[in-house]
Amino acid sequence: MVSWKRNLWILVISQFIVISAMTMIIPFLPLYLQELGVSNPDTLSIWAGAIFGANFLTAFLFSPFWGRMGDKYGRKMMILRSGFGMALFISLTGFATGPVTLLLLRLLNGVVSGFIPASIGLVSTNTPKERVGYALGLLQSGSVSGAICGPLIGGVLAQAFGYRVVFFVTGLCILLATFVVLFFVQETFTPVKTKEKTSTLAEFKFITKKKPVLSLYVVIFLIQFAVMGVNPLLSLFVEELTSPATVAFYAGVAISVMGFANMLTSPQLGKLSDKKGAQHVLIYSMLGVALFSIPQAFVTDVWQLICLRFLIGLCLGGLLPAVNTLIRLHAPMGMESRTYGFSNSAMYLGTMLGPTLGGMVVSAVGIRGLFFVCAFVLLINVLIVKIKVLPSANKVFYNEKVRREEKDAPSHS
Structure with a gap:
């Protein structure tokens, strides 16, 4: 192999x-x-x-x-x-x-x-x-x-x-x-030698100077913020839709079906990213999550919620892999791990703040209002990708495609 x-x-x-x-x-x-x-x-x-x-x-x-x-x-x-x-x-x-x-x-x-x-x-x-x-x-x-x-x-x-x-x-x-x-596991690794030591802040400035890396950090933060803002509080919503005796079961089902759908589509959407560009998969996947989030605010039966969570899971499979693919394509050579290190910090920050602020939203406008807030955040995220990420990503994807075609083309002696 x-x-x-x-x-x-x-x-x-x-x-x-x-x-x-x-x-x-x-x-x-x-x-x-x-x-x-x-x-x-x-x-x-x-x-x-x-x-x-x-x-x-x-x-x-x-x-x-x-x-x-x-x-x-x-x-x-x-x-x-x-x-x-x-x-x-x-x-x-x-x-x-x-x-x-x-x-x-x-x-x-x-x-x-x-x-x-x-x-x-x-x-x-x-x-x-x-x-x-x-x-x-x-x-x-x-x-x-x-x-x-x-x-x-x-x-x-x-x-x-x-x-x-x-x-x-x-x-x-x-x-x-x-x-x-x-x-x-065997890694092909050649460290890039640097003449002088730099601070973390200087490295962050250097990495984010390359467009659209900073925008991708914002995108990954908002994805985690929106998704994690709902997940820990979902059982409270299930409690409204079913009897106390079955809350734990249906809450588990609602979370599991989303994960199962995510597992099904991640490899397929990954292949699509390689063919059409991760930037396009990211945009349409986020639109899907946002649009399927809104009807959750109007469900009256737990099975309606479970069906919508499954549809959201199908779209979630295209989010983080697509962002990570774009980060890989735009990372400065020799600084790939540092580029991912900052993106991981953005992801962890979203994971921390999502449940905290989600709880505040629920206390202010209720759990149904939280679905609108998360959908709004994801739609803002779509605009960020379209304005800040898409032009650079299209250019890099096109250049990579041309490079591969030239590499694969038969040589004429």
Whole structure:
């Protein structure tokens, strides 16, 4: 098998294992806090929010630094660094003695996190440019399928063995996936030598000077902001549409069908990105998510909501892979990991702020109003892509297409 294809399939499987493991624990963090002695409902909600966000806060802060290290030492090294680090800190979480130690371990886990972004960086830089869209789409399918399976596996383990065991199993799974990468992934990496050291701010200015990288950072932030603004609060809306006894089941179905649809379309939309341009797939996918979000505000039955979430999932498969493909095409040579490092920070920031501001919107205008707000944000995002990204992206895509045609053309001696 060609080296880049072998790397891709190994990383798809490894990402599936890692995301399955990580999502085993997320739904049970509030319940684990109760086991650690936090019983007051008001205090519990504050601790749960802080502990959920802690991981993303430190990941947001350290992502540019790890991006710089990736350009210096290779993306495979960053996958190994993250995998071994997360395996350690998540396993230690099973020994937490109270909410403070749990918070500290989540902060430390965020510092070393980055298995998925580093995998994206390795695949995008070691895959032929004309196949990057397909590769990143397939990689996302591995992540999404893991996110679907993880909570189900975690629920079974927690019910049978308790919450602490879930953390140990999670650490073991991440360790296994990391060893798979260590022994089987081969990276073609040549570091670009730089004469002088530069600050993170100077690197950010240099990278974003190249159009339309800064706009793509804004786009990825707004995508995460809009999507994550709804997802954590969806169960509250399901509660309005069904009986208390079935809330958990239908909330799980509404989230799972969206992930399943995302998994189905990511590789196909990735292929379409390679043929027609990731910029066009990004625009129409965002339009789809925005337009299917609006009818959710008017549903009267839980199955109407589930059908709309499935349609949204079909469109979601074209968002992050398309943005990451465009970032790869516009990243300065030798600074690909740093370019992804800043984009990951933008993604983590959107993941942090989306649920927080989404909760404020719900308290002000209700959960139905939140669907309009998120649709509006995505429509603004479409305008940003059309005005700021499309001209440059069309030019780069055309140049790459001409280059490939000239390369493939038979030579005449």
